[in-house]
């Protein structure tokens with residue numbers, strides 16, 4: 223598909239280039255913020271799976287430069303208009319209201335810290351610390367903690383941030399294979415990796431936003447997240463194609479269960495012994511967080527005892543192997559998160575094609591991928607003389623010929 227044709231079919235791709243965003247994903251974060259006011263009272267943020275960097279650009283423009291977008295900008299405009307109208311009523315001065323001028327100068331925030339991580343290199347963004355690392359690898363925790371707090375000593379073995387963060391966002395996506403179940407499984411592993419990192423660095427009251435693929439059993443995942451956050455929503459921004467299984471979980475007010483301590487040596491989603499401590503014993507399930515998370519990812523069960531809080535002891539009880547229940551009896555730990563479609567209704571529809579003016583000039587992407595995973599394949603194809611290789615010219619190609627190395 224040519225650039226111009228893509229401009230027509232994907233309004234957000236075109237807008238991203240026009241507005242200087244490195245990827246169309248920027249609009250997803252902006253539309254999530256419009257709905258959930260994600261950036262209010264936020265100065266310390268971790269952006270996981272951040273390349274090429276459009277979410278980091280949003281963070282930079284909102285937190286470092288102090289620009290306002292979406293709902294905040296509208297609220298300011300409304301307040302200004304109200305002020306002007308009050309002025310008219312109180313003075314009796316019936317001068318027409320001046321056309322809306324820029325409402326406020328940008329207000330950069332103080333003590334902003336933003337750390338962005340990806341497997342791929344991220345081109346530098348002023349004021350943002352970028353790390354090239356795998357979020358599923360335990361060695362990434364000390365790297366992140368050091369980036370957040372230069373005094374952090376990796377020898378201390380601590381996996382908790384001394385200076386925690388207000389918001390963790392993750393737009394992580396694997397290279398999609400097209401095999402639906404496999405893609406959903408790999409995506410869920412990325413989500414657990416993001417959650418485990420978030421648990422190490424979030425401050426109580428903090429927020430966690432992450433991409434999910436809505437598949438079978440996603441309601442178990444919502445129930446798991448509910449262990450740690452007071453409010454959990456699933457949101458679909460208008461810039462995310464309706465035809466895609468992609469959505470975002472928006473988890474607000476981080477309230478880890480009493481006594482819970484995060485550790486990537488015993489990560490949620492793969493480990494067996496993490497305690498589930500409940501904030502409110504009455505409300506919470508008597509099945510350990512470890513058990514539930516284990517079930518979601520692998521469907522298998524472990525017989526090691528887990529620790530749970532129970533309503534009658536207000537403390538800790540050991541669960542024995544017989545307390546573990548198979549998936550089909552876990553209906554009580556499923557929970558349907560409220561689903562919210564977000565983004566202004568007047569915003570572009572990401573599944574629609576739009577007519578472009580005759581004089582439309584298609585712009586180049588702001589930030590071509592720095593080291594895309596398919597780079598080597600392209601180089602090999604070029605070296606072989608094109609799509610099917612020089613040796614194949616004039617010859618009928620078979621399916622086997624077309625398989626990339």
Ligand code: SAM
Pocket residue numbers: 244245247248270271272273274275276277278339340341342355356357358393394395396412
């Ligand atoms: N939010 C980004 C933006 O606005 O520019 C776009 C993120 S892109 C959809 C998904 C990213 O996830 C890719 O850059 C990919 O390299 C990254 N990713 C996938 N698996 C990862 C892993 N295990 N660790 C770190 N990053 C990973």
